[in-house]
Amino acid sequence: MSNTLAINGGTPAVPPGTVKPWPPVDEVDRQMVMASLEGGVHTFGPNCTALEAEFAAWNGNRYAVTTNSGTAALHLCLAACDCGAGDQVIVPAYSWSSSATCILHSNSVPVFVDIDFDTMNLDVTKLEAAITPKTKAIIVVHLHGLPMEMDKVMAIAARHGVAVIEDACQAHGARSQGKKVGTMGHCGAFSCNQNKLHCSGEGGIFVTDDEERLRKARQLWSFGETATPAESRDYHAYALGWMYRNNDLTAAFGRAQLMKLDSYLEKIKQNAQVFRQALEGTPHLIQPEEPEGCESNWYNYTLRFDMEALGHAEDAAAFRDRLGAAMRAEGVDTGVWQSFILPAMTVFQAMNGYGQGCPWDCPYQEPVDYSLEQYPEAQKHCDSHTGLTFPLRPPNGPEVAEMTAAGIRKVMENVGKVP
Numbered sequence: 001m002s003n004t005l006a007i008n009g010g011t012p013a014v015p016p017g018t019v020k021p022w023p024p025v026d027e028v029d030r031q032m033v034m035a036s037l038e039g040g041v042h043t044f045g046p047n048c049t050a051l052e053a054e055f056a057a058w059n060g061n062r063y064a065v066t067t068n069s070g071t072a073a074l075h076l077c078l079a080a081c082d083c084g085a086g087d088q089v090i091v092p093a094y095s096w097s098s099s100a101t102c103i104l105h106s107n108s109v110p111v112f113v114d115i116d117f118d119t120m121n122l123d124v125t126k127l128e129a130a131i132t133p134k135t136k137a138i139i140v141v142h143l144h145g146l147p148m149e150m151d152k153v154m155a156i157a158a159r160h161g162v163a164v165i166e167d168a169c170q171a172h173g174a175r176s177q178g179k180k181v182g183t184m185g186h187c188g189a190f191s192c193n194q195n196k197l198h199c200s201g202e203g204g205i206f207v208t209d210d211e212e213r214l215r216k217a218r219q220l221w222s223f224g225e226t227a228t229p230a231e232s233r234d235y236h237a238y239a240l241g242w243m244y245r246n247n248d249l250t251a252a253f254g255r256a257q258l259m260k261l262d263s264y265l266e267k268i269k270q271n272a273q274v275f276r277q278a279l280e281g282t283p284h285l286i287q288p289e290e291p292e293g294c295e296s297n298w299y300n301y302t303l304r305f306d307m308e309a310l311g312h313a314e315d316a317a318a319f320r321d322r323l324g325a326a327m328r329a330e331g332v333d334t335g336v337w338q339s340f341i342l343p344a345m346t347v348f349q350a351m352n353g354y355g356q357g358c359p360w361d362c363p364y365q366e367p368v369d370y371s372l373e374q375y376p377e378a379q380k381h382c383d384s385h386t387g388l389t390f391p392l393r394p395p396n397g398p399e400v401a402e403m404t405a406a407g408i409r410k411v412m413e414n415v416g417k418v419p
């Protein structure tokens with residue numbers, strides 16, 4: 001391979017058209033979606049009920065509820081844990097926006113905890129200090145598919161009598177001490193959107209093992225009613241409800257993809273191993289770690305650039321963007337996942353949730369502080385990362401992982417030539 005960077009006119013390391021899109025779709029998907037279409041029930045239907053049973057069995061939960069997004073499933077978790085006015089909920093300072101905005105939807109207030117740079121997950125050593133008498137729940141996010149050390153989280157939560165919500169939106173099949181995510185906290189949320197490893201286009205799944213939490217979640221899920229559309233309903237709003245139900249076509253696609261999920265997870269793991277080996281020794285590149293007992297599903301293979309060593313600690317995000325542009329010119333399908341830490345987002349800095357200061361100004365609430373210097377690790381990660389998803393997923397195999405790694409290595413070995 002020539003050393004001339006593609007961004008400077010050289011030949012791309014990964015030829016155009018090499019990386020195939022996600023997810024693979026076959027006859028099983030086609031048949032199940034067409035059967036739903038012909039089946040005549042297009043709202044919450046038999047495929048939804050079947051998906052709930054099948055996902056619960058696959059993950060090892062007693063109950064699952066299909067929703068129209070992972071965000072909706074997260075909101076159900078807040079309801080299932082009785083979070084309301086005056087409550088605080090702890091969440092990592094770096095995640096998807098709705099890991100934290102779901103807290104506002106339950107009229108509670110987020111309290112952010114910095115992340116651990118190495119794992120990119122909430123820093124469990126800082127968790128206990130963030131718990132106050134107002135804390136009702138902790139949302140842990142298994143970010144990029146790497147599970148939290150749940151035994152530590154659960155021990156802290158038990159000491160303080162607070163609930164644990166697992167944001168497992170990215171983490172299907174990941175395991176902490178051998179246990180699948182979504183089975184260790186009091187309830188959990190998965191996303192099934194286009195990028196997720198269990199994809200149905202859009203959609204989500206709420207899981208719990210607790211019947212009472214299931215009841216509370218189901219009530220919020222369907223107009224505050226007490227019965228599902230599959231049961232006899234009185235169309236009465238017993239509590240505040242939303243419309244978070246899934247539909248039959250989406251659930252049919254979700255069921256078809258669930259049948260193939262274990263084989264996808266196995267292939268992604270193999271591709272990630274090949275990728276890691278091919279990247280070994282690449283200058284100024286920080287590879288993701290799997291701490292002892294934590295098994296990632298490699299949802300997003302996230303790399304960081306060593307900005308201190310590169311001499312770009314001061315302008316890290318701008319330099320990272322230049323490296324990213326050079327990599328994309330090589331045909332490497334890489335990108336920045338989140339370019340803002342959560343507390344820096346306007347909704348939190350301006351406290352403009354429901355207007356008039358709500359929920360922060362609620363008379364039952366204590367003031368919280370979102371000054372950004374509290375989250376140095378989240379900011380450092382945010383400014384120095386880039387991630388990969390599709391190149392490591394089927395139908396792409398190890399040869400695509402190797403080509404992609406070669407493109408990254410080429411840029412990092414010629415970093416002085418990056419325009």
Ligand SMILES: Cc1ncc(COP(=O)(O)O)c(C=O)c1O
Binds near residue numbers: 204
């Ligand atoms: C960590 C995390 N939480 C929550 C969500 C929300 O999921 P959805 O997009 O299905 O609402 C996502 C997905 O984008 C996510 O990555």
